[in-house]
Each structure stands twice: as structure tokens, then as C-alpha cells.
Amino acid sequence: MTDTGTDSVVGTDPATETDPAIAIDPAAGTDADPAPRPLTVGAYAALAEDRLPPATWHYIQGGAGTESTVRANRAAYRRLRLRPRVLADVSRCDLSTTVLGDAVGAPLGIAPMAYHQLACDEGEVATVRAAGAPGLRIPTVVSIFASRTFEDLAAQATGPLWLQLYWLHRRDVLRTVVRRAEAAGFRALVLTVDTPRLGRRLRELRHGFHLPPGIVARNLDGEVTGFLHDRQDGSSALARHADAFIDPSLSWSDLDRLREQTRLPLLLKGVLTAEDAARAAGLGIDGIVVSNHGGRQLDGAVATLDALPEVVAAVDGRCPVFLDGGIRHGTDVLKALALGARAVFVGRPVLWGLAAGGEAGARGVLTLLRDELEDAMALAGRPSLAALGPELLARGPAAAPNESYEDPDLRKGP
Numbered sequence: 197m198t199d200t201g202t203d204s205v206v207g208t209d210p211a212t213e214t215d216p217a218i219a220i221d222p223a224a225g226t227d228a229d230p231a232p233r234p235l236t237v238g239a240y241a242a243l244a245e246d247r248l249p250p251a252t253w254h255y256i257q258g259g260a261g262t263e264s265t266v267r268a269n270r271a272a273y274r275r276l277r278l279r280p281r282v283l284a285d286v287s288r289c290d291l292s293t294t295v296l297g298d299a300v301g302a303p304l305g306i307a308p309m310a311y312h313q314l315a316c317d318e319g320e321v322a323t324v325r326a327a328g329a330p331g332l333r334i335p336t337v338v339s340i341f342a343s344r345t346f347e348d349l350a351a352q353a354t355g356p357l358w359l360q361l362y363w364l365h366r367r368d369v370l371r372t373v374v375r376r377a378e379a380a381g382f383r384a385l386v387l388t389v390d391t392p393r394l395g396r397r398l399r400e401l402r403h404g405f406h407l408p409p410g411i412v413a414r415n416l417d418g419e420v421t422g423f424l425h426d427r428q429d430g431s432s433a434l435a436r437h438a439d440a441f442i443d444p445s446l447s448w449s450d451l452d453r454l455r456e457q458t459r460l461p462l463l464l465k466g467v468l469t470a471e472d473a474a475r476a477a478g479l480g481i482d483g484i485v486v487s488n489h490g491g492r493q494l495d496g497a498v499a500t501l502d503a504l505p506e507v508v509a510a511v512d513g514r515c516p517v518f519l520d521g522g523i524r525h526g527t528d529v530l531k532a533l534a535l536g537a538r539a540v541f542v543g544r545p546v547l548w549g550l551a552a553g554g555e556a557g558a559r560g561v562l563t564l565l566r567d568e569l570e571d572a573m574a575l576a577g578r579p580s581l582a583a584l585g586p587e588l589l590a591r592g593p594a595a596a597p598n599e600s601y602e603d604p605d606l607r608k609g610p
């Protein structure tokens with residue numbers, strides 16, 4: 197493993213023992229109770245579940261409907277096996293690459309997620325600091341529903357920041373956030389196209405999910421943030437908010453108008469088919485994120501890893517293709533890269549890390565994925581990202597989920 201500046205999230209390092217933001221368990225890390233650093237992403241999920249209020253845990257964890265797409269995202273990785281090559285001199289594995297022209301330490305990024313302050317007080321500031329750690333310096337896609345200001349994030353970030361947009365009815369508000377992000381040095385815009393309305397997320401409905409006081413969409417003015425704090429049994433405040441403020445009429449003809457307003461590259465997030473990918477590439481879009489929103493939108497939608505090959509083929513090199521959904525292990529990253537993803541974005545695990553240990557927890561999750569990817573590249577005999585291709589992969593039989601308590605697939609359901 198290379199030195200990537202990782203701190204033990206819990207450990208015997210005296211520096212971590214005195215930092216309350218780092219200690220995952222107040223009793224841990226002492227001589228009497230030496231707690232190990234989490235060894236898997238799933239172990240961070242277990243810590244997060246123990247720490248978060250149930251309604252928040254279920255908001256983060258949940259998917260739409262029967263959550264079949266959440267499970268499909270993971271199952272797709274279990275169906276692919278690796279074909280390692282030997283005698284390949286793996287004494288040095290190089291994970292560095294570029295994304296949209298920026299140098300990054302690993303082919304990873306943080307998917308846009310609303311309201312990181314649900315997971316820890318520092319919210320997105322902790323996230324961007326973790327993403328900027330030495331050895332990482334990976335992009336963070338900041339949600340338009342971030343709970344910290346773009347300017348605060350830009351002041352703390354050392355990796356690239358991209359801004360995710362929902363197509364608000366209020367185009368004047370959209371124009372303002374784009375201008376502010378440009379002024380703060382953001383490097384790209386990511387328009388989410390899979391959310392004309394929110395998916396039916398049963399866990400949110402069951403818990404009457406609403407934002408706790410003090411957590412707000414910090415970059416939006418009050419005219420577009422109604423409903424978020426209002427509890428109604430059997431209903432999600434976020435879904436009511438989306439119904440009121442996200443414009444479902446978004447169509448291809450709107451993309452030009454958005455591009456006219458900015459000099460930043462524009463990516464589309466939520467593309468799952470060759471047809472849409474070819475159309476986007478034909479319009480000169482700057483990147484595509486193959487995503488089903490972590491299974492939170494259309495229940496039954498295809499797994500992102502399964503959709504990736506047709507999107508890559510349709511784009512045919514005209515723009516980079518990224519992927520998110522279900523990345524939980526370094527080998528998952530390797531499989532997506534082998535199928536043509538330029539880099540992958542990580543969603544829920546980052547919030548698990550934040551909930552488990554703030555900035556250090558998020559950094560722990562990201563560094564773990566980076567280190568696992570490096571291990572996998574070495575053991576597969578592929579020391580460079582350029583050497584990755586579909587010949588690395590073989591089909592099934594699907595491996596069953598790990599029965600261990602650490603497997604994120606097996607965290608408690610609704």
C-alpha cells in the first residue's frame with residue numbers, strides 16, 4: 197500500500213485519540229479498548245447505522261419501490277469474475293489519471309448527494325477535505341441541495357469541485373447558482389436527468405422523512421426550499437419539495453440554453469441506454485454519468501454495470517463515460533474501468549464514512565477503496581489503468597453476497 201496520508205479512524209495513534217472528530221467510538225482507541233480501524237466499506241456502514249437516527253439512515257440507505265435496482269447494482273459486480281495475468285511486474289501500480297483535464301490521484305470521485313450535514317456537523321466541508329487528501333485529490337460533485345455554501349467548500353477543497361444541478365422551475369435561481377459556482381472555481385456542471393420527480397421511496401414514506409431543523413439547502417434562497425422541514429405522516433418532505441420545485445418538462449432542447457449560460461463543461465447524469473448516450477454525444481455533451489441514482493429513482497431500472505458497455509459503445513470515444521451505483525470494493529472499481537468507465541463515483545459509502553468519523557471517516561472510506569483498487573490491479577497483473585480492458589473479465593457464476601456482518605449488501609432492510 198502506498199502512503200496516502202490516511203489516519204487511522206480509530207487507533208492507537210495518540211493524534212487520533214485526542215481528536216473527537218476522528219474517534220468513532222469514544223471508548224475506542226484506548227489501551228483498555230483498542231478498536232481496529234474499519235477494514236471494509238461495509239464496516240463503515242455498520243458504524244453509520246448504529247450512529248444515525250433511524251429516519252436518516254433509511255433516507256440514505258433506501259431505494260425506490262422494492263429496491264430491486266439497489267440490489268441489481270450490487271449483483272452485477274458479483275456476476276463478473278476477474279482473469280488475472282501473471283509475471284507482469286507489478287512492483288509499481290499507477291492509479292493517477294486525469295478527469296476532464298484535471299490530474300487526480302485515483303479514478304474515483306464523490307457522487308452528488310444532498311445534505312451531508314445529515315451525516316456529520318461539518319457536512320460537505322468534511323467531504324471535500326477528505327476528497328482532497330494526498331494520494332486522492334479526486335473530484336467532488338456538490339449537490340445543488342448541499343448543506344454548506346459553495347464558497348465554504350471552494351475555500352477548503354484541494355480536489356476539483358463539480359456542481360450538480362436539478363432542472364428547477366426557477367431558471368433565475370439556476371442561473372445564479374451556476375454563476376456562483378463559476379466564480380468559486382468549480383470545474384464542471386452535472387445535470388441530473390433521471391429525476392423528473394422523486395422515486396417512490398418507501399422508507400422515506402414510512403418515516404415521514406423531513407429535514408431536521410438547522411439543515412437547509414444552503415445555496416438556495418427560501419423561495420425554492422419550501423416543505424423540507426414539514427413532517428407529514430406517510431409522506432416525504434423531500435418528495436413534496438421535488439414535486440413543487442423540479443421541472444419535469446426538461447428535454448433535449450433545454451440543454452443548449454443551459455450551455456449558452458456557462459463556459460463550464462456540461463455532463464449528464466442518469467443515462468442508462470445507448471440511444472440516449474448516442475444522442476448526448478452527438479450534441480457535444482462533455483461527459484456522461486451512467487447512473488440509476490443508486491436505485492432511488494426507477495425501481496427495476498437496469499444495473500449501471502450492465503448498462504455501461506452499451507453506453508461506452510454508443511459514445512464511441514466522443515466524451516468520457518463515468519459510472520456510479522454500488523461501488524463498495526476496489527474490485528468493483530476495477531470491473532467498471534475494464535468495461536470502459538473513465539472513473540467511478542461513490543455515493544452512500546461516503547456518507548457512511550462521514551457518519552462514522554467525519555472527515556477522517558470519509559477519508560478512510562475513500563482511501564480504503566483506493567488501496568483495494570491498487571491491490572486488485574497488482575494481483576490481476578494490471579499495473580496501469582491504460583492496461584485495463586474487457587479481456588480482464590469473465591462471466592459468472594454469480595458469487596453469493598458475503599454472509600459476514602461487514603457486507604454492505606446485508607445491512608438491515610426497511
Ligand SMILES: Cc1cc2nc3c(=O)[nH]c(=O)nc-3n(C[C@H](O)[C@H](O)[C@H](O)COP(=O)(O)O)c2cc1C
Nearest residue numbers: 256307308309310339388489490520521522543544
Ligand atoms: C442520500 C443520497 C442523496 C442523494 N442526492 C443526490 C442529489 O442531490 N443529486 C443527484 O444527482 N443524485 C443524488 N443521489 C444519487 C447519487 O448521486 C448516486 O447516483 C448514487 O448514490 C450512487 O449509488 P451508491 O450510493 O450505491 O454509490 C443521492 C444519493 C443518496 C444516497
Ligand SMILES: CC(C)CC(=O)C(=O)O
Nearest residue numbers: 310341394434438489492
Ligand atoms: C433531495 C433529493 C432530491 C436528493 C436526491 O436526489 C436523493 O435523495 O436521491
